[in-house]
Amino acid sequence: xxxxxxxxxxxLLLATAGCSSKSTAPTEGAILNxxxxxxxxxxxxxxxxxVPEHRATSALFEGLTDLNPAxxxxxxxxxxxxxxxxxxxxxxxxxxxxAMWSNGDAVTAHDFAYAWRRMLTPALGAEYAYLxxxxxxxxxxxxxALTDFDEVGVKVVDDYTLEVTLAAPTPYFITSHxxxxxxxxHQATIEAHGAIHDRGTKWTRVENFVGNGAFIxxxxxxxxxxxxxxxxxxxxxxxxxLDGINFYPIDDLQTEERSFRSGDLHVTEDIPLHRIQVxxxxxxxxxxxxPYLGVYYYRINVTKxxxxxxxxxxxxxxxxxxxxICRDVMKAGEAPAFTxxxxxxxxxxxAAPLKYDPEAAKxxxxxxxxxxxxxxxxxxxxxxxxxxxxxxxxxxQNIWKQNLGTDAVRLLNQDWKVYLSSMNALDYQMARxxxxxxxxxxxxxxxxxxSNSGNNRTGFxxxxxxxxxxxxxxxxxIDKRNAVMQEAEAILLDExxxxxxxxxxxKFLMATEVKGYIDNPLGYMRWEDFYLETIxxxxxx
Amino acid sequence: xxxxxxxxLFTLIPVLWAIITITFFLVRLAPGGPFxxxxxxxxxxxxxxxxxxxxxxxxxxxxxxxxSGVVHGDFGPSFKKPSRSVVEWIQLRFPVSIELGFYxxxxxxxxxxxxxxxxxxxxxxMTDYGPMSLAMIGIxxxxxxxxxxxxxxxxxxxxxxPVAGWRQPDEKILPAITLGAAYAAYIAxxxxxxxLEILAQDFIRTARAKGLGEGAVILKHGxxxxxxxxxxxxxxxxxxxxxxxxxxEHIFQVPGLGREFIEAAFNRDYTMIIGSVxxxxxxxxxxxLLADLIHAWLDPRIRTA
Numbered sequence: 122x123x124x125x126x127x128x129x130x131x132x133l134l135l136a137t138a139g140c141s142s143k144s145t146a147p148t149e150g151a152i153l154n155x156x157x158x159x160x161x162x163x164x165x166x167x168x169x170x171x172v173p174e175h176r177a178t179s180a181l182f183e184g185l186t187d188l189n190p191a192x193x194x195x196x197x198x199x200x201x202x203x204x205x206x207x208x209x210x211x212x213x214x215x216x217x218x219x220a221m222w223s224n225g226d227a228v229t230a231h232d233f234a235y236a237w238r239r240m241l242t243p244a245l246g247a248e249y250a251y252l253x254x255x256x257x258x259x260x261x262x263x264x265x266a267l268t269d270f271d272e273v274g275v276k277v278v279d280d281y282t283l284e285v286t287l288a289a290p291t292p293y294f295i296t297s298h299x300x301x302x303x304x305x306x307h308q309a310t311i312e313a314h315g316a317i318h319d320r321g322t323k324w325t326r327v328e329n330f331v332g333n334g335a336f337i338x339x340x341x342x343x344x345x346x347x348x349x350x351x352x353x354x355x356x357x358x359x360x361x362x363l364d365g366i367n368f369y370p371i372d373d374l375q376t377e378e379r380s381f382r383s384g385d386l387h388v389t390e391d392i393p394l395h396r397i398q399v400x401x402x403x404x405x406x407x408x409x410x411x412p413y414l415g416v417y418y419y420r421i422n423v424t425k426x427x428x429x430x431x432x433x434x435x436x437x438x439x440x441x442x443x444x445x446i447c448r449d450v451m452k453a454g455e456a457p458a459f460t461x462x463x464x465x466x467x468x469x470x471x472a473a474p475l476k477y478d479p480e481a482a483k484x485x486x487x488x489x490x491x492x493x494x495x496x497x498x499x500x501x502x503x504x505x506x507x508x509x510x511x512x513x514x515x516x517x518q519n520i521w522k523q524n525l526g527t528d529a530v531r532l533l534n535q536d537w538k539v540y541l542s543s544m545n546a547l548d549y550q551m552a553r554x555x556x557x558x559x560x561x562x563x564x565x566x567x568x569x570x571x572s573n574s575g576n577n578r579t580g581f582x583x584x585x586x587x588x589x590x591x592x593x594x595x596x597x598x599i600d601k602r603n604a605v606m607q608e609a610e611a612i613l614l615d616e617x618x619x620x621x622x623x624x625x626x627x628k629f630l631m632a633t634e635v636k637g638y639i640d641n642p643l644g645y646m647r648w649e650d651f652y653l654e655t656i657x658x659x660x661x662x
Numbered sequence: 663x664x665x666x667x668x669x670x671l672f673t674l675i676p677v678l679w680a681i682i683t684i685t686f687f688l689v690r691l692a693p694g695g696p697f698x699x700x701x702x703x704x705x706x707x708x709x710x711x712x713x714x715x716x717x718x719x720x721x722x723x724x725x726x727x728x729x730s731g732v733v734h735g736d737f738g739p740s741f742k743k744p745s746r747s748v749v750e751w752i753q754l755r756f757p758v759s760i761e762l763g764f765y766x767x768x769x770x771x772x773x774x775x776x777x778x779x780x781x782x783x784x785x786x787x788m789t790d791y792g793p794m795s796l797a798m799i800g801i802x803x804x805x806x807x808x809x810x811x812x813x814x815x816x817x818x819x820x821x822x823x824p825v826a827g828w829r830q831p832d833e834k835i836l837p838a839i840t841l842g843a844a845y846a847a848y849i850a851x852x853x854x855x856x857x858l859e860i861l862a863q864d865f866i867r868t869a870r871a872k873g874l875g876e877g878a879v880i881l882k883h884g885x886x887x888x889x890x891x892x893x894x895x896x897x898x899x900x901x902x903x904x905x906x907x908x909x910x911e912h913i914f915q916v917p918g919l920g921r922e923f924i925e926a927a928f929n930r931d932y933t934m935i936i937g938s939v940x941x942x943x944x945x946x947x948x949x950x951l952l953a954d955l956i957h958a959w960l961d962p963r964i965r966t967a
Binding site: 161162163164165168170243244245246247248250251263264318320321325326342343344345346369371372373376379380383385536537538539540541542543545554555575576578 | 692755828
């Protein structure tokens with residue numbers, strides 16, 4: 122009986138495999154050409170800070186868990202399974218025994234503990250170290266208040282068991298491991314080229330590099346190409362369909378698009394706005410537009426007139442027709458933002474969305490002493506130099522002129538670093554801003570406006586808001602936690618500290634023969650899923 | 663002559679020192695620092711980063727440390743791309759700029775000299791107006807227009823050449839033409855002007871009178887004097903090609919120093935900025951010196967003076 126069962130099952134599998142091979146035959150020896158949009162700063166996961174670096178390192182390293190882009194849930198990676206304590210603060214990870222570094226060494230719990238210790242070593246100055254603050258005592262260790270790493274919530278139980286204690290229950294912890302801040306590192310390799318706190322050592326050079334990801338580094342010609350090959354030691358190598366990936370650092374949007382058109386690239390990082398409609402009309406199959414977990418907004422300096430008056434801030438926010446901006450300026454299917462936290466952020470839904478109401482806005486402005494915008498002092502909209510930002514700012518200026526009757530709004534563009542320095546010094550009135558989530562959790566957005574956050578930059582200080590966020594940090598119940606965050610977001614929106622404008626769309630080009638990518642709000646590309654489809658002479662798959 | 667060269671080389675040192683000093687303090691005056699970002703790091707992390715790069719020391723101390731590094735050939739780490747030191751970045755990327763500049767100069771000289779000669783031989787004819795009009799257009803079209811235009815025609819329509827890159831020989835053609843075009847146009851005009859002036863002189867009439875063939879008159883007697891203005895222009899042109907390649911490097915994604923320099927300026931990558939400025943300053947001065955020497959070699963009046 123059992124053998125019959127097995128035979129039928131095998132036959133069925135063979136049959137389905139036979140069917141599917143017709144529609145999805147992966148090309149043998151395929152190399153995927155991907156543009157990263159910029160040269161990577163480095164390949165050291167503790168030094169880098171950007172998206173290009175994330176794309177490259179995610180092919181070269183693997184964290185405890187990976188993310189299923191379809192469900193946005195954690196799936197086993199370096200860890201095969203894990204248990205969570207009742208109070209959701211202690212995670213016990215069981216590591217995969219067959220997992221190997223690219224040099225043949227076993228990937229063990231020590232590699233994770235070492236990596237996290239390095240990340241939190243103050244002298245290293247890792248910019249993303251704060252992401253690890255969810256570990257118990259990690260912040261104290263990173264800020265130097267604690268010098269014994271044994272007190273940080275990372276414990277190597279044995280070579281293949283890692284016990285992690287969190288400072289508070291953190292629902293997004295388990296899906297965080299796709300971020301490079303959490304990758305393991307090969308201690309012997311790091312230490313062969315410098316001390317634990319040395320930045321920019323030679324361990325990331327091709328000849329020295331050791332990773333545990335699905336791909337290995339075979340060439341790195343800075344500003345030309347980075348070549349990766351399938352890692353023959355990767356535990357799940359049989360599931361990896363590509364033979365390699367070429368990462369290009371093309372930083373010019375037009376050149377990138379031309380390279381795609383000429384067939385040199387399979388996947389781009391972005392697309393020039395003016396080409397979107399062309400592709401929509403002529404070649405929609407290659408155009409990828411998907412919601413992205415990020416928000417474009419203007420922040421308001423609440424310490425300077427006229428925006429020290431809440432009613433003026435509210436009036437400007439209420440008078441803004443966001444639909445027009447999305448429809449006529451952006452054109453890539455961006456959703457108008459009436460909340461700060463984007464809609465696709467896990468189980469969370471914003472409770473108090475803003476309204477577009479020009480009449481009420483006028484009334485508020487009159488109440489504040491500026492009937493029909495008369496007497497309103499000059500208002501400067503600060504943005505960093507870019508055509509897109511300029512077009513949006515011009516649209517906003519026009520809308521305000523129509524809806525509030527004011528001519529007082531002026532545009533002011535500054536070079537990137539000058540703009541940042543103006544914002545940090547609160548030397549602005551309203552400034553273009555954006556936030557793209559590191560993890561799928563509203564707290565990642567909301568904690569930016571804590572009174573003491575470096576990302577606040579508005580002068581907004583609310584003890585009530587801070588208290589709610591602190592409460593959200595420790596609340597174990599998901600529903601209650603969401604409710605607390607809703608309350609906090611409502612304060613932020615009611616105070617009109619920010620004017621949300623639209624939620625980002627990730628827009629890029631991908632050749633039709635590229636398969637295996639699944640749209641997801643983090644824009645995460647799980648390279649081991651990618652493959653190229655063979656197309657025969659008759660154009661059939 | 664040797665004495666002259668040595669004296670010129672010796673004056674480079676104080677000039678370079680002045681350039682380092684001015685650049686060092688100027689970049690610090692610019693608002694925003696290397697580690698400012700949209701995601702602002704905590705004050706704590708900022709302190710750690712500054713400590714890691716010696717940015718927490720008093721400014722004069724940083725300056726002295728930097729100077730002592732430069733004397734020992736160490737230009738410091740790159741803040742923004744720490745995978746390599748500034749010296750390594752320059753070693754990687756300046757040769758690419760030199761290569762691009764060299765090809766562009768070849769393009770400029772080949773096209774410019776032949777067009778200029780052609781125009782000068784039959785002034786005010788079609789062979790004059792044709793090349794000179796083209797030259798005028800060449801000077802007027804900025805390379806950020808010419809580059810994408812060439813790509814459109816030769817890469818996307820005709821599919822003869824690649825869109826961008828610098829790894830294959832055929833990838834180097836369009837960037838070289840784009841960068842060299844304006845210089846070719848300039849050289850063509852200079853050649854024409856120089857040749858016309860020389861060809862009207864008495865010794866040319868003498869050469870013709872004594873029965874010398876037209877080819878020998880033009881190439882042997884005419885050209886030597888006629889290209890004097892071109893020679894004078896070569897120094898600034900070479901310097902311009904090497905230091906002004908940023909736009910072309912950007913359009914064609916050529917991994918040269920021009921792009922690195924501009925990126926560094928935007929990123930406030932202090933060490934990378936000063937390193938690139940030093941390279942560029944040295945190049946400009948050396949090329950000017952070289953042009954002066956060639957000039958002296960060609961023109962005996964300058965040599966004796």
